[in-house]
Amino acid sequence: MKLFKALLAAAERGEAVQMITLVGAPEESRASLGQMLVLYPDGRAEGLLVDTRFTEKVLEQSKACQWDQPKVMPISYDQQEYRIFWNCLTSKMRAVILGGGHISQPLASFLAQLDYEVTVIDDRPEFANRQRFPMAKHIICEDFTKALEQISFDNNTAVIIVTRGHRYDLDCLRSIAGQRAGYLGMIGSFRRVKAVLQLLKEEGVSTEWLNALKTPIGLDLGAQSPAEIALSIAAEIVAHFKGGRYLPLRSLGGRRNG
Amino acid sequence: MDKLILQRICELEQMGEGIPFALLTILSTKGSTPRKAGATMLMERTGRTFGTIGGGCGEAEVKQRALMAMDEQTCCIHRVNMVNDVAAEEGMVCGGIMEVFIQVFPGSSCP
Incomplete structure (x- = not known):
């Protein structure tokens, strides 16, 4: 659980770190709810959502558009509907x-x-x-x-x-x-x-x-x-x-x- | 997320492994709500909180639900409706709806 320590350090440096949380999943993937993916400004990503393929899909999607405000985004994956929450640490x-x-x-x-x-x-x-x-x-x-x-x-x-x-x-x-x-x-x-x-x-x-x-x-x-x-x-x-x-x-x- | 909340989470993690807490995040809002998407609040199992997702009866309702979620060790979404008659009677007259994600730590489902 060193994720939050890294987030705090980033917040202290004033970095705009993006946080993506899985907030909606079909019944069989409910155990994945709450999983987090953290994106640092240097391009580094930490964490896993559902599985590597899902994580890659989310990463691709997040890179394709600029974060502008906290929002929920639907993700279709293996004919199932998921929801992610895309947030960003406010810069200092x-x-x-x-x-x-x-x-x-x-x-x-x-x-x-x-x-x-x-x-x-x-x-x-x-x-x-x-x-x-x-x-x-x-x-x-x-x-x-x-x-x-x-x-x-x-x-x-x-x-x-x-x-x-x-x-x-x-x-x-x-x-x-x-x-x-x-x-x-x-x-x-x-x-x-x-x-x-x-x-x-x-x-x-x-x-x-x-x-x-x-x-x-x-x-x-x-x-x-x-x-x-x-x-x-x-x-x-x-x-x-x-x-x-x-x-x-x-x-x-x-x-x-x- | 407030630095204050991050600091407290790090403190909790330092105190020992497995200390339960919940991170409450407003995912979306409709109509008039005191706070908007992205607002977060930390709640410990003892009931102690840091930050706010708007205060009042709406927040109290989510806190209640968060205690349950911590017991069950499962993350969930709670919808607060501040537009119906009951809400008005309780004094929640802001007139909006908000969706709050209750993220439980440590949980089978959380990192």
């Missing part, structure tokens, strides 16, 4: 919070609760430390530009710029200009944000990239306190990654997602 979500100030603290807490692996960066030791951020996986106390050189982003990364001043926000933006991330946002008042964007444009940063930058960040919750602002940012991040509509459910009249 990461959040990189640039700035360790008042908003960062509740933001790091919210995002950690939401299962994001949180990294906090600030150049001031009195802000970038374990006491302030016990929930963070990584705390980097370094100049923003230097710290950002060590970090890469992907489609499952949220990058949140909440430094203590737009001078530092600019440093961050210059360091990551052109890089892709799942969510990229910067806090600020409309006026200051406009000035920053204008400056970067003049420096040659592409308009397309600047347009993808969410700024100012957060939803309109009427937020005032640092925790309220952090909540509005976390809410926007969730809606962004989950394809939400940023609206009160009651205004949708039952037309909920999913």
Whole structure:
């Protein structure tokens, strides 16, 4: 039963491992119910469903189409009907919070609760430390530009710029200009944000990239306190990654997602 | 599957061989249900659970069935109907149907 150990290790590495479980079988094959087949991103497969021929058939079928959502699939085999459930470990979500100030603290807490692996960066030791951020996986106390050189982003990364001043926000933006991330946002008042964007444009940063930058960040919750602002940012991040509509459910009249 | 659930399963397996548990997975849903396909929950023979497949009476019903499945050591599918009158009386007013796979470990039929 080292299957689950391997799955846990894969989950910790953030790998999108696929799991196929036999959930329906004719009477004579009922003993096979619950058998699992695990597919690793490198192409490795582990486990057996029913028998080798059945397993190969399932493998072929799973390779022929891309996994998009958890679903049950019927399989015809030897004139019998089987059902498999095709699921995938959700890939790890990461959040990189640039700035360790008042908003960062509740933001790091919210995002950690939401299962994001949180990294906090600030150049001031009195802000970038374990006491302030016990929930963070990584705390980097370094100049923003230097710290950002060590970090890469992907489609499952949220990058949140909440430094203590737009001078530092600019440093961050210059360091990551052109890089892709799942969510990229910067806090600020409309006026200051406009000035920053204008400056970067003049420096040659592409308009397309600047347009993808969410700024100012957060939803309109009427937020005032640092925790309220952090909540509005976390809410926007969730809606962004989950394809939400940023609206009160009651205004949708039952037309909920999913 | 939640990392928390995987961690607990690994803990259980480390405690000793043959400790019974059931993995409950929502296979499909119709109509309004609190959680959708892919949501998982771990249930131990003691009744302790990790994660949720939606809570409330629907989840309680599946847990009941899972205890039986653990005794019988067989995997099965349980359908929860939250649309009929009984469901409404019990306060399950979400109004949907869900299909849950009860996967029993260790079982004659499970890996």
